[in-house]
């Protein structure tokens with residue numbers, strides 16, 4: 193099995209400054225959590241809503257980030273938001289919850305998923321609240337939002353591009369019905385809602401280089417269609433009902449501590465694990481396939497910047513967000529030049545090649561930079577360095593462990 197260091201916090205370039213929060217707020221939320229833990233809902237009631245597992249022992253301490261915190265707190269009526277994160281055990285959710293709990297206070301960030309948090313996941317604050325939440329279950333979501341007095345939802349539950357092509361009916365349900373549920377609940381309960389979009393929302397007719405925010409989309413994958421639906425419906429709810437919907441179109445995200453969930457950009461993570469374990473990799477994309485990519489710290493930082501941005505700064509609701517772009521061949525060269533001279537890359541393109549071919553090679557994110565100050569910290573060289581050194585540290589030195597490579601990721605079977 194992969195050996196993850198437990199309780200790894202996201203690498204951060206800033207020292208969070210912890211401030212003790214008002215005692216009244218502390219009492220209010222602790223009371224709220226106690227209520228949930230002792231409610232019929234929490235125990236699993238006759239309505240067959242699954243039990244919410246909540247740690248009431250968690251003190252509600254507000255730890256805010258020094259650089260962005262003051263401004264965001266002002267716009268939040270001087271208290272940190274209470275946030276529900278759906279799909280929080282996925283590649284991005286784990287990292288986002290870790291960072292949000294550092295900034296907003298452990299008890300203020302409710303993690304949720306349909307899976308159990310297993311030992312070894314990089315959860316920095318395991319004492320924080322975690323609940324079962326199937327995003328298709330509207331009454332359950334509403335109950336969590338009310339019981340925890342949620343202000344913001346980050347909707348991360350989704351099926352990614354490769355797995356969605358394999359199970360289109362399920363992907364439509366999770367990605368479309370799930371989003372419609374959180375959007376409608378955001379309208380009713382006046383929540384700020386963030387749902388990520390993706391380079392996968394674009395299609396073969398989209399301009400490939402420096403793709404602007406507003407352009408032809410026409411995706412030809414189930415994943416892309418569900419994401420365009422999400423963008424349009426979110427904008428509609430904003431226009432029509434004033435829902436504070438926000439979205440960023442992410443590139444492929446690279447992470448050390450968490451594994452990808454079945455996408456087309458997953459090769460750029462798999463390659464490091466295979467290189468370190470077997471010194472070779474069968475890449476499922478052709479060498480020249482250029483795709484936009486981003487390191488996870490940038491993704492999480494940018495997401496929080498957009499979430500915290502004062503509403504008057506936003507001139508639109510969906511923004512491109514970019515860092516750098518590279519090809520499998522360039523990654524191969526970087527690994528051989530700097531880390532593993534004998535690394536052997538083979539190219540065995542599969543059905544994911546067609547998906548990648550329909551996506552942009554680079555994004556124009558100038559509006560995100562202008563409106564809410566987006567600026568990535570990691571270019572390709574810096575990403576490769578973080579990935580190699582971070583993943584190398586996960587493997588114990590010794591003989592090659594082939595069984596580890598076979599466990600690497602769900603996507604190798606996609």
Ligand SMILES: NC(=O)C1=CN([C@@H]2O[C@H](COP(=O)(O)OP(=O)(O)OC[C@H]3O[C@@H](n4cnc5c(N)ncnc54)[C@H](O)[C@@H]3O)[C@@H](O)[C@H]2O)C=CC1
Nearest residue numbers: 279281282283284326327348349350388390442444445453
């Ligand atoms: N990872 C990436 O490179 C990119 C991700 N995104 C978007 O970011 C979001 C998060 O992506 P990842 O963390 O990579 O995905 P992931 O596949 O790693 O995690 C998704 C999580 O959703 C959960 N889930 C599935 N069905 C659910 C349901 N019915 N109810 C509740 N939870 C359910 C899964 O158990 C899983 O933990 C998604 O919306 C994805 O489209 C966008 C662009 C790039």
Ligand SMILES: CC(=O)[C@H](N)C(=O)O
Nearest residue numbers: 352353390455456457
């Ligand atoms: C770019 C994405 O949305 C995701 N990583 C995928 O490849 O499906």
